[in-house]
Amino acid sequence: METYDINQIKAELETKGIRPSFQRLKVMEYLHQHKNTHPTAEEIYAALAPEIPTLSRATIYNTLHSFSEHGLVNCMSLDGIETRYDMWIEHHGHFRCEKCGMIRNFPVKLGDLQMDGLEHYEIKHRNIIFTGICPDCTNQTKLEKGDEQ
Amino acid sequence: METYDINQIKAELETKGIRPSFQRLKVMEYLHQHKNTHPTAEEIYAALAPEIPTLSRATIYNTLHSFSEHGLVNCMSLDGIETRYDMWIEHHGHFRCEKCGMIRNFPVKLGDLQMDGLEHYEIKHRNIIFTGICPDCTNQTKLEKGDEQ
DNA sequence: TTCTATAATTAGAATTGTTCTATAATTATA
DNA sequence: TATAATTATAGAACAATTCTAATTATAGAA
Structure with missing residues (x-):
């Protein structure tokens, strides 16, 4: 530590x-x-x-x-x-698996992001949050389906 | 409606x-x-x-x-x-004012976003959330400060 | 140091968005 | 129709967070 x-x-x-x-x-x-x-x-x-x-x-x-x-x-x-x-x-995004709850950081280039209409907004925090299924859970599901058949 | x-x-x-x-x-x-x-x-x-x-x-x-x-x-x-x-x-981001709670949609081109390390992740939802101070609240603060002086 | 005003911390109650549970109602199918 | 499966309901339960009132710590003045 x-x-x-x-x-x-x-x-x-x-x-x-x-x-x-x-x-x-x-x-x-x-x-x-x-x-x-x-x-x-x-x-x-x-x-x-x-x-x-x-x-x-x-x-x-x-x-x-x-x-x-x-x-x-x-x-x-x-x-x-x-x-x-x-x-x-540094700016990074977060991916959260909806099945196991695992959270993964991923690098993000926010500079690339085109944003219109926020010219006079004082932006203090930027969060990019994706959710879905992680590779482990995807494989798990495939295995389970395979076993059943 | x-x-x-x-x-x-x-x-x-x-x-x-x-x-x-x-x-x-x-x-x-x-x-x-x-x-x-x-x-x-x-x-x-x-x-x-x-x-x-x-x-x-x-x-x-x-x-x-x-x-x-x-x-x-x-x-x-x-x-x-x-x-x-x-x-x-369509993909859009959300800005939320920390003072008044106002929420504003803004267009976002997610395609521009470089993301590494999510190759085998099944992404189902994408959220872009910015917070800060909206123009109205910024002006409000300026006015209040002006009155005091 | 001691006093005073202010700020920070504390324990536990209160609040609130959400989930759970047991029951009733509805719908699909035999 | 009868039966099973799904859906909806009311309200209790739950859990993250906030609030409250009292206590403690701190900085600066005397």
């Missing part, structure tokens, strides 16, 4: 005008350590609760909202149930 | 193997009549309930799931709270 300099993270929050409380530093550290797994609020809570026994879910939600508003993280709902949080690195 | 031939809608469901019950026809009719407003399940329920007094929310949800599975509608969560349903017409 990659480790991050806590002072670096502290500075990151301070430049955005967010007071670097212990809880916020821990959430930010967790997000850095899980850059590509787009964790849920509950996952972050579960991971940090042992270390911070008094931790409240409300703090996690407050913190994530704050981070999102300040553009430190990107949030999205991939399944319509729970919200996931991603550290901004 | 545009009207649609009920027999056409009936045929549409039958070709997908969905039994065209009265409730399902009504939901599909509603979706056709509100192609660009991406209604929520609750909005559809509220609109149809007066006409079908015994209508249950569960029916709306069951119906929308069925439509989505059969590719008749596209569903997405724009705000992380409620799911919205869109008739597939």
Whole structure:
């Protein structure tokens, strides 16, 4: 597990005008350590609760909202149930398998995207979400059908 | 309000193997009549309930799931709270204002989008969701700041 | 340091979109 | 018709999130 300099993270929050409380530093550290797994609020809570026994879910939600508003993280709902949080690195899309729920990042060149009619819109977050069936589940289905016949 | 031939809608469901019950026809009719407003399940329920007094929310949800599975509608969560349903017409993106909640469709050429690593993935739904501040809210903010000074 | 105002955190209740469950109604088919 | 399968219903249950009121932590002033 990659480790991050806590002072670096502290500075990151301070430049955005967010007071670097212990809880916020821990959430930010967790997000850095899980850059590509787009964790849920509950996952972050579960991971940090042992270390911070008094931790409240409300703090996690407050913190994530704050981070999102300040553009430190990107949030999205991939399944319509729970919200996931991603550290901004570069634009990428998300594919979610409707069968097994697996989520896969894929690179995307947003620059290629022609968009008309958004000239005066201040775009803060961009999400590209595809859903369908992943190769594993496709093969699984084929096998099952094969067995039946 | 545009009207649609009920027999056409009936045929549409039958070709997908969905039994065209009265409730399902009504939901599909509603979706056709509100192609660009991406209604929520609750909005559809509220609109149809007066006409079908015994209508249950569960029916709306069951119906929308069925439509989505059969590719008749596209569903997405724009705000992380409620799911919205869109008739597939052509690919378009959605912009949602974080202040006023306004949702705007914008044309998108998905063909331009370079995507690597999804070769064996069966993609059924594609959603492009941008969030930020709409021009009205941007102007509003400017005015308020101006008044203060 | 101590005081004060403000901001952050907490526990748990409340809310809300959605799903589940058991039953009733409808439809298809024998 | 009788029977089976599907669909619809009402309302309870559920789970992610937000809210509330009280407590704690912090920064800056005295």
